[in-house]
Amino acid sequence: MTPFSLLPRYRHVALLSSVCVLSACSSLTESNVTLNRYGAITITAKNAAAGRATASINAVFFEGLSAAAPSSAAQQGDQCAYALVDTAATGATGSLKVGESLALTFAGTSVAMPYSTSLLRYQPAVGTLLSYGVGDAATVSIPGAAAVFPAAAVSVKLAEPIVPSPVATPAAGSPLVVNWNGTNDASAAIILSVRYGATPAATTANEQIYCALKDDGAFEIPATGLNAFQASPSALRSLALIRWRTNEVRPDASTLLHIVSTVDTIVRLP
Numbered sequence: 001m002t003p004f005s006l007l008p009r010y011r012h013v014a015l016l017s018s019v020c021v022l023s024a025c026s027s028l029t030e031s032n033v034t035l036n037r038y039g040a041i042t043i044t045a046k047n048a049a050a051g052r053a054t055a056s057i058n059a060v061f062f063e064g065l066s067a068a069a070p071s072s073a074a075q076q077g078d079q080c081a082y083a084l085v086d087t088a089a090t091g092a093t094g095s096l097k098v099g100e101s102l103a104l105t106f107a108g109t110s111v112a113m114p115y116s117t118s119l120l121r122y123q124p125a126v127g128t129l130l131s132y133g134v135g136d137a138a139t140v141s142i143p144g145a146a147a148v149f150p151a152a153a154v155s156v157k158l159a160e161p162i163v164p165s166p167v168a169t170p171a172a173g174s175p176l177v178v179n180w181n182g183t184n185d186a187s188a189a190i191i192l193s194v195r196y197g198a199t200p201a202a203t204t205a206n207e208q209i210y211c212a213l214k215d216d217g218a219f220e221i222p223a224t225g226l227n228a229f230q231a232s233p234s235a236l237r238s239l240a241l242i243r244w245r246t247n248e249v250r251p252d253a254s255t256l257l258h259i260v261s262t263v264d265t266i267v268r269l270p
Contacts, residue, residue, distance in 0.1 A: 035063040037149055037255040041140050042092065045159065045263040048131065053161045053263050055130040058123040059102060059113060059140065060094030061149055069258045072246045075189035078219060080211040085195055085204075093120040099143035107132035107158070113140070134160045140259065152251040159188065159243040159263040167239055169269045172230055175220040180241055182217025190215050191242040194269075196232035205236040215243060237269035 038061065045055035102113040102122045111130070113122040124130070132138075136158050144151030165179040178192060190213040198207040207228060213219050229237065242264040249257050 034254065035065065036067070037096070038062055038064060038067050039098070039142065039149065039152075039154075039255075039257040040092065041154065041257075041259040043138060043156070043158065043259070043261040045132075045161075045261070047161045047163070047263065047265045051161055052131055052133045053158075055106075055132065055158075055261075055263075056123075057104065057106070057113070057130060057138075058092055058121045060092045060121045061096035061098050062094045063096065067256070069248055069256060070246060070260065071248075072189040072244050072260075073187050075212055075214060078211065078213045080192075080209055080221065080225065083208055083210045085206050085208050091119065091121075095120070096145075096148055098145050098149040102143070103141040105139040105141075106130050107136035107138070132158050138259070138261065142257070150251040150255055152249060152255070152257050154247060154249045154257045154259045156247045156259045156261050157187065157245055159245045159261040162190075162241050162243045162263055162265055164239075164241055164265060164267055167267050167269060169234070169237065170223070170226070173223050175222050176226060176229070177218075177220050178239065178241070179218050183215045183243075184217070185215060185245075187247075188215040188243055188245045189213065190219075191240075191244065192219060193240040193242075194221065194229060195236070195238050195240070196229045197236040198228055198232070200231050200233065202233060202236060205232075205238065234270055239267045239269055241265055241267075 041059040043055050043057045045053040048054045097115055100115060104111040104113050111124050111128060113124055115122050137155055138158055139153060139155040141153040142151060160183060163181045167178055170176050192211040192213055194209040195205040196207060197205055209221060242262055244260060244262040246260045
């Protein structure tokens with residue numbers, strides 16, 4: 001069993017994170033600093049009926065000194081940490097316009113992703129249903145804009161719908177056993193979040209055991225890590241499993257285009 005270890009907390013696996021505030025980057029232009037260009041494409045899905053999933057997608061583009069691009073293939077082992085639950089709702093916005101519309105091929109269907117001047121990002125028209133199954137892929141093509149962002153394309157195999165086996169709250173002194181339909185695919189990884197109230201008097205699920213895992217279909221949280229979970233009001237206990245897969249391309253030395261596909265499911269724990 002891999003012991004608990006201190007991990008950097010993932011706010012979102014889906015987005016590139018610029019190290020400079022985008023609105024502040026303009027102050028750097030008076031020097032000789034050259035900014036890099038980034039594109040972040042996020043596909044977020046939920047399990048649906050008959051082994052399928054439904055997804056939303058958006059893309060943002062920006063400049064920065066450097067940015068961290070999460071990689072699902074970099075998940076080599078299993079690690080867990082305690083973290084607060086982040087309930088803040090955030091929406092991705094960019095600072096670059098790279099054309100009027102992106103071209104999306106999603107599970108074999110062509111969809112346009114026009115630019116929203118109000119949201120400062122690219123996304124399909126409201127109401128567009130994006131549905132996929134195991135083995136499907138997505139490709140996004142960027143037309144590019146002179147001196148702003150080069151033309152490019154990036155593809156990703158979509159994260160397969162994730163199906164957990166029945167999960168039960170363990171008896172005191174026993175581990176929490178979690179099983180799911182693992183892919184054993186080195187390009188995929190899993191995030192496991194076990195949420196609960198941090199004290200017996202808690203009224204919200206404000207703490208979590210956060211685990212970054214290989215997609216091999218099985219993991220146990222040891223009993224020694226479950227003290228606060230066991231003391232939590234039962235109504236506040238839940239478990240979320242997220243499968244994610246990434247890919248990236250570099251159209252040139254100063255440009256990174258990153259895409260991530262995630263799919264999740266939530267299980268209530270008595």
